[in-house]
Amino acid sequence: MIAYVVERLFQSLLVLVTVALVSFAVFQYVGDPVQQMIGQDTSPEDVQRMRANLGLDQPVMLQFARFLGNVVTGNFGVSLRTVKPVGELLAERLPATLELAGMAGLFALVFAIPLGVLTGLRPRHWLSRALMAVSLVGISLPTFLIGILLILLFGVVLKWLPTFGRGDVVQIGFWSTGLLTISGWKSIILPAITLGLFQLTLTMRLVRAEMLEVLRTDYIKFARARGLTNRAVNFGHALKNTLIPVITIMGLQIGGLIAFSIITETVFQWPGMGLLFLQAIQFADIPVMSTYLLLIALFFVGINLAVDLLYYLVDPRLRADRGAPERGL
Amino acid sequence: MAAAGMLARALDSDIWHSFRSSPATMAAALTATGMILAAILAPWIAPQNPWDPGALQLIDAFNPPVWSSEGSWQFVLGTDDQGRDMLSAILYGLRVSLTVGVFAVLFAMVVGIAVGLIAGYAGGWAEIVIMRLADVQLTFPTILIALMIDGVTRALLPPDVHARLALFVLVFAIGISNWVQYARTVRASTLVEKSKEYVQAARVIGLHPVLIMLKHVLPNVIGPVLVIATVGLAVAVLTEATLSFLGVGVPPTQPSLGTLIRIGNNFLFSGEWWIVIFPGITLAALVLAVNLLGDWLRDALNPKLR
Numbered sequence: 001m002i003a004y005v006v007e008r009l010f011q012s013l014l015v016l017v018t019v020a021l022v023s024f025a026v027f028q029y030v031g032d033p034v035q036q037m038i039g040q041d042t043s044p045e046d047v048q049r050m051r052a053n054l055g056l057d058q059p060v061m062l063q064f065a066r067f068l069g070n071v072v073t074g075n076f077g078v079s080l081r082t083v084k085p086v087g088e089l090l091a092e093r094l095p096a097t098l099e100l101a102g103m104a105g106l107f108a109l110v111f112a113i114p115l116g117v118l119t120g121l122r123p124r125h126w127l128s129r130a131l132m133a134v135s136l137v138g139i140s141l142p143t144f145l146i147g148i149l150l151i152l153l154f155g156v157v158l159k160w161l162p163t164f165g166r167g168d169v170v171q172i173g174f175w176s177t178g179l180l181t182i183s184g185w186k187s188i189i190l191p192a193i194t195l196g197l198f199q200l201t202l203t204m205r206l207v208r209a210e211m212l213e214v215l216r217t218d219y220i221k222f223a224r225a226r227g228l229t230n231r232a233v234n235f236g237h238a239l240k241n242t243l244i245p246v247i248t249i250m251g252l253q254i255g256g257l258i259a260f261s262i263i264t265e266t267v268f269q270w271p272g273m274g275l276l277f278l279q280a281i282q283f284a285d286i287p288v289m290s291t292y293l294l295l296i297a298l299f300f301v302g303i304n305l306a307v308d309l310l311y312y313l314v315d316p317r318l319r320a321d322r323g324a325p326e327r328g329l
Numbered sequence: 330m331a332a333a334g335m336l337a338r339a340l341d342s343d344i345w346h347s348f349r350s351s352p353a354t355m356a357a358a359l360t361a362t363g364m365i366l367a368a369i370l371a372p373w374i375a376p377q378n379p380w381d382p383g384a385l386q387l388i389d390a391f392n393p394p395v396w397s398s399e400g401s402w403q404f405v406l407g408t409d410d411q412g413r414d415m416l417s418a419i420l421y422g423l424r425v426s427l428t429v430g431v432f433a434v435l436f437a438m439v440v441g442i443a444v445g446l447i448a449g450y451a452g453g454w455a456e457i458v459i460m461r462l463a464d465v466q467l468t469f470p471t472i473l474i475a476l477m478i479d480g481v482t483r484a485l486l487p488p489d490v491h492a493r494l495a496l497f498v499l500v501f502a503i504g505i506s507n508w509v510q511y512a513r514t515v516r517a518s519t520l521v522e523k524s525k526e527y528v529q530a531a532r533v534i535g536l537h538p539v540l541i542m543l544k545h546v547l548p549n550v551i552g553p554v555l556v557i558a559t560v561g562l563a564v565a566v567l568t569e570a571t572l573s574f575l576g577v578g579v580p581p582t583q584p585s586l587g588t589l590i591r592i593g594n595n596f597l598f599s600g601e602w603w604i605v606i607f608p609g610i611t612l613a614a615l616v617l618a619v620n621l622l623g624d625w626l627r628d629a630l631n632p633k634l635r
Contacts, residue, residue: 011464018465026481140617142567144574145609148594152605156598259470266575267594281480281577289480300468 008308012301019297023290024067071294077287081280086291090273095175096166097272100264101257103188104196109250112200116207120242121234123212131204138201143260147194147267154190162187164269195264199253206249210242244311251307255300347629357621364615368424375417380583394603407603409592415603418589419611425585426612429499430566434558436504437565441511442554446542448512449519460516463509474506475568479577495580503568510557518550556630560623563616570612586612 070076076086119128138146155163167183169176178184214220215238223233262274269275273292280288348354367374392408394415407415448456466474482498483491491498522528523546531541572578573587574594581588586608593605 014461015465015468018462136620137613137617140563140620141613142571142574142616144571145590145613148590148597148605148609152597152602156600156602255468256470259473262472262476263571263575277476278575278577281476281483284480284484286484289477293477296469296473304468 004312005309008305012305015301016297019294020068020071021064023294024064026286026290026293076291076294079280079285079288081283081285081288086287089276089288090291090295091174092176093271093273093276095177096270097258097261097265097274099177099179100188100191100195100261100270100272101254103192104194104257104261104264105199105250105254107192107196108199108203108253112203113207113246115200116204117211117234117239119204120208120211120215123208132208135201135205138197143194143198143263144267146197147190147264150190150194151267161190163190166271191264191268191270194267195257195261198260199250199257202253203246203250207242207246210245211238214238214241248307248311251303251310255296255303258299259296344629348625351625353621354625357618357625360614360618361622364423364611364618365427367420368427371417371420371424375414375420377414377417379413379418379421393601394607407601407607409589409601409604410596415607418584419586419608422584422586422589422608423611423615425496425579425583426566426569426587426615429496429503429569429579429585430562432500433503433507433565433569434561436500437507437561438511438554438558440504441508442515442547442551444508445512445515446519446546446550449516450523450538450542450546456516459512463512466506466509471503471506471564472568472571475502475572476575476577478502478505479572483577492580495578499569499572499578502572503565506568507561507564510561511554514553514557515550518553519546522546522549552630556623556627559626560620563619563623566612566619567616586615 074087076090078084079086079089082089115131118125119131122128151163154161162183165187166178167185167187168181169178169184170180178188220233220238223237228236258274261270261272262278264270265272265274266278273295276288277292279285280292348358372378392412394407409415409418444459448459479498479502482494482502486494519542528541528545531545569578569585570587570590573585574591576591579585579588581592584592589608590605590612593601593608596602596604
């Protein structure tokens with residue numbers, strides 16, 4: 001167990017250091033910061049002094065060490081576009097993105113598992129067939145198109161729901177939440193559905209496939225032979241065993257939700273981190289880009305690690321084997 | 330005679346039978362072929378050249394499609410804000426989308442195969458570095474990597490150069506964000522092939538390792554790669570559309586389907602729904618068709634499922 005955890009931790013650290021290195025390289029060498037500061041009549045001596053001030057004349061390893069030190073202490077530099085500290089900018093936007101991703105994930109989970117069970121238990125029922133066909137279309141429709149179609153239907157034609165922004169927000173300490181106002185709830189419905197739909201279809205198909213697989217096994221046949229009720233067999237035995245891979249995928253999808261929120265936030269003008277990142281790309285605002293990359297890497301690595309450890313707790317077979325399991329995807 | 334024999338054999342093969350027994354697959358093949366043909370023939374079949382500003386008349390702007398009361402046969406699917414015929418714009422856009430998609434897949438394939446062969450055949454440090462890099466990249470969604478590459482090139486190149494090179498940057502960004510799958514598959518099969526006798530024989534007679542990899546190992550590991558490439562085309566087209574929609578892809582002067590949807594998105598609230606809906610349907614149909622074909626191909630070539 002300890003060896004497994006240590007190995008996983010080491011791998012996560014390796015990923016983080018690699019990303020930090022890439023981030024550092026981009027930050028330091030793309031768009032020379034001194035070039036952007038000097039005017040036409042800056043003397044070469046002044047340029048030299050600026051370089052020295054920024055530490056650009058020191059060895060690369062030393063620069064990288066200082067970059068890491070800055071990152072750890074929360075100093076991410078200043079946005080070239082808005083001239084505000086990047087850490088502040090991202091912290092302002094973080095609640096919006098996390099609330100959106102959370103609601104989208106919840107929406108996906110609440111619908112995906114019952115629908116997956118239904119299509120798995122009754123694969124030939126017309127409703128199951130219809131759901132499978134719709135889910136294939138759902139996977140092929142790009143996120144932004146789903147958002148546009150929802151806006152067209154519920155915002156423009158029916159005029160039921162707002163189509164941009166977060167509505168009214170309430171400030172609680174550093175966290176601004178839209179989940180305490182009616183307009184906030186109305187505003188989050190369409191973006192959350194847009195962002196969650198892909199996860200919904202994916203998870204539903206996964207639950208279905210796992211249910212079909214599990215229902216064929218001997219222990220299910222044995223449970224039926226023992227005369228257990230359908231409910232006990234389907235939910236007590238079958239569903240429980242399908243949940244192991246589902247937890248993995250759902251966990252990995254949380255990271256996906258945060259990354260894909262870039263698209264949803266653009267469609268709905270949702271004031272989150274994704275929108276900030278996209279604007280940073282369009283303006284080549286390197287400090288914001290590299291910080292976002294680091295933050296996302298931290299999210300992803302943390303989630304991966306958590307999922308791996310959870311997997312280990314949920315599946316007793318892994319504890320019997322030594323060595324790490326080969327993870328799918 | 331030989332050609333006729335080959336045709337007869339092809340018509341009697343398992344794959345052809347499985348193709349004929351699946352109506353959805355046949356419909357998908359028909360759709361995909363139709364769209365590819367339309368994209369290739371766009372300059373000849375499109376009613377207008379949508380990329381030529383001189384051919385556009387502002388007076389034609391915002392014409393609805395032909396079946397609405399104000400529509401006309403001149404613009405079957407209506408026009409956009411600049412008087413561009415939507416049907417022509419979609420045909421040309423399809424051409425751009427497919428071109429970027431195909432070249433991005435080819436690029437990812439070449440990089441993935443080369444790297445995968447080296448990792449599998451050479452082993453050692455090369456393998457460790459390559460596979461670790463692949464692991465790190467797999468942690469991130471492809472769209473994020475493509476966005477990042479686009480952002481960095483934007484910072485590196487002056488704006489006018491970037492605009493001129495937009496298509497190459499896209500192909501590069503989408504290709505680089507997708508090489509891992511190919512590399513992993515090729516490496517896994519190379520490891521299997523490496524220990525077989527024909528490879529050992531080739532090594533014994535003193536062939537150069539590069540020659541062994543390209544002439545002997547490659548033909549035996551290429552099968553699964555082609556299946557991945559089919560689904561990969563759908564992914565690449567979607568990624569291109571998403572980037573263009575986000576405003577960091579194909580510039581609006583020679584719009585792809587994603588760029589067209591981005592343009593149409595501005596007129597969602599003023600009632601000109603056709604500017605966004607028709608490119609949207611085209612994109613969805615293309616991706617769905619390619620996905621269906623890819624799924625079928627994977628099952629048809631998998632002997633376990635027969």
